[in-house]
Amino acid sequence: MKKELPKGYDPAQVEQKWFDVWEQRGDFHADENSSKPHYSIVIPPPNVTGVLHMGHALNNTLQDILCRWKRMTGHEVLWMPGTDHAGIATQNVVEKQLAAEGNDRHALGRDAFVERVWQWREESGGQIINQLKRIGASCDWQRERFTMDEGLSKAVREVFVRLYEDKLIYRDNRLINWCPRCHTALSDLEVEHEDKQGNLWHLRYPVTGTDRYLVVATTRPETMLGDTAVAVNPEDERYQDLIGKTVLLPLVNREIPIIADDYVDMEFGSGAVKITPAHDFNDFEIGKRHSLEFINVLDESGVINENGGAYQGQERSAARKNIVADLQTQGLLEKVADYANAVGECYRCRAVIEPYMSKQWYVAVKPLAAEAIKAVETGVTKILPTQWEKTYYEWMYNIQDWCISRQIWWGHRIPAWFCDDCDEITVALDDASACKHCGSSNVRQETDVLDTWFSSALWPFSTMGWPDQTATLQKFYPTSCLVTGFDILFFWVARMMMMGIKFMDQVPFKEVYIHALVRDAQGQKMSKSKGNVIDPLIIVDEYGADAFRFTLCAFAAMGRDIKLSTERIGGYRNFVNKLWNASRFALMNLEDFDPAQADLSACKLTLADQWILDRFGRTATEVNQGLADYKFNDVASSLYSFTWHEFCDWYVELSKDDLYGEDAAARQRAQTVLYTVLEGLLRLLHPLLPFVTEEIWQTLPGKRPCVSIMQADYPLAGVVTVDAAAVARMDLLMEVIRAIRNVRGELDLPPGKRIRVVLDCKSAASVQAIEAGQAYIKSLARVETLEFGIGIEHPQQASTQVAGDVEVLLPLADLVNVAEEAARLEKEIQKQEKDVEFFRKKLSNEKFVANAPPEVLAKDRGKRTAAEEKLAILRQGLEKIQALK
């Protein structure tokens, strides 16, 4: 059967086809009963609301490369996929839908709303899963999990109950971060601080019983409705006489004390601070220290409540405006200054966060953090690049208790029941119908749900069936590696560490590889609002998944952000096409070839054969090392230059004479090497370019031991031992060819022009090399007649070039303009003179000679000699040319 490939590579014809085959055949499935060594990765579960962005594309491409590599190196690989229910984000999506229908969740009721979210998830959630498949993600899709599915929910309850029983989960009434838009508490991490240009209002508070004012500065004048004190520094001489007195809070007419507290910075503003314990984290602490009253003036939507007197019912920003205006009218506004300060925003909806008093559930994380710190300190888990360890420690050492309750409806409802009769709390695995304390059946379940990150923290073991002791856990936990971006180091990685150690007694992963963020070509973070988002799927459509993957890999240098440019992707699209065409060439010349009948070890390998096999072996070694070290860019660059510059540019060209020639044995030998290198190269490239390599590999002649390239063995090193001397001879031949091409190019000899070349060799070894490789020189440098030997007679008029210890002479005859050749030589000589000068200077430095290691010295001396010889030859060449003029 004749196999042919189309002239240009068309990813669309190939990618979907192979992915379907792989998936349907179960090629990605991990067998927990396998006896092979395990390798496991859990995917950072994308939000069900998510659409594939560059971050996902990079993250999953890197994981896929690792998984495919490990699969080919004999590991049983589990790449666990799934999605996150993304509590607030998902609830917001469905709420928006409801709003568009003129409806809202309160009208619908909790059960109907949750039902509606599930329905949304069935219909349009998880589209990202199919998008991941488009870039080739070889997850075990049969095992796909969801943080809200039954098994994972069971794990969540188990963890909650056990932490509660260990007194690591507790309930407390304090100031929390409240999103007035989402109507829920948030953890500290979920608040993003952004510097905004605002104002600093200086307000005058009249001191009771005097005509003095105390001036206080604030960025949030509306909170003055809840002020219960004014604080000054106890050392502040300006206010000594006022401490203990009171001021009359304007607009509210409440008499509040003037207190002294170290917290107050005398240098800032007026040195007097209004204290609003119910609406500011610092003031909260001061309030506790001084037993102040906590007056909450806002409701859960950020509207002034009944404690706000005349301002009740006003939204916070309107209230601010009105209060400032009213103070001004009363002459109590001293001044308004421009002031930039960090405003906390909700990471989901961008609404400004309110510090708000409420009763919430917390995890006391300090004891868990201690273990998680130890695991990294002792190297049980490695974080790479290592600079991230510092960030991890920094956060872990300063960790605060984690607020885990959310006042939304979509999520894991907290398994706690309040008793109406005895007020005690019952926390249980199974839904409680009676109070554990008094037996009353008057129990109501907590309406709050858990922070979405609570269930993500369990991901490495909950997805494997925990709390049951499954074979999957046995085989694949702890996971080998976690690949993620630094943006969720605290949200996710740190918490998985804590939970994994606590509940599995083992770290969740042995290595954490932190990759960069993908930015646009200008280095800006991609965001919808900036409009600079590049859609990975459009890239895949335009350039193909393989080219896209290769680009991401090539950019993924450790510890650096990635500036993605489409030009670069185009370059790698060309690379894929180059591979495709080299394969076409091979296939055309392998029609009558059967690998089963061929035996590389029986072939008398040519210099070119040995050279390419040597290069292939080195490349394989580099690639394996690079993958082991997560140096993805090095891997990409090794593969790129071997494929294009060594295999295509040199070997394919070198093999043509034998492939096209009359000599059947030579042809068979060339075919064997061509097949061997190409087939091996496809395997070597497969983790990066899964689609195109499978397509070509399947088209190769003969049968291979497995159905897919992804199950084939990964090349770990060279396929044969090569003779280093042969490789060195080939290097010399290549240098000679380059020298001839250089002269031809510089002198503008047309490529069709066949020329005569004389090679004056300085050593027998060189003569031997050229003897063996004269056909290569003739063919690749387009040489008609080639004469060579030691001290061979030089042509009368010739262009001079030097390659190693070989003087390359191109008889000029009428070919060329003498002046041009003189100019070329002069340029060449100048370059050479610099070289010689460099080494002479270096080697005449006594201190260098005295101190440098002998091998460096010997190397440099050799280089000096070679440079001097080359210079001498070039000068002679120039003299002869000038004589002609």
Added chain:
RNA sequence: GGGCGAAUAGCUCAGCUGGGAGAGCGCCUGCCUUACAAGCAGGAUGUCGGGGGUUCGAGCCCCUCUUCGCCCACCA
């Protein structure tokens, strides 16, 4: 206020434990040479941010300055 990172060819970036500065794209010259014009061959291009220091030798190590970026932090 702490911490981290970056500054190398026109652009985007590599550069391992210090031993003559690299790639891709772009640019210039010549080519449709029977795998590939998404290509082939050849070529040009750098005070490695500034200034000090250590060293026989520094893009790399130390100090300092400048300019960018990011993360964390309750100064009103």
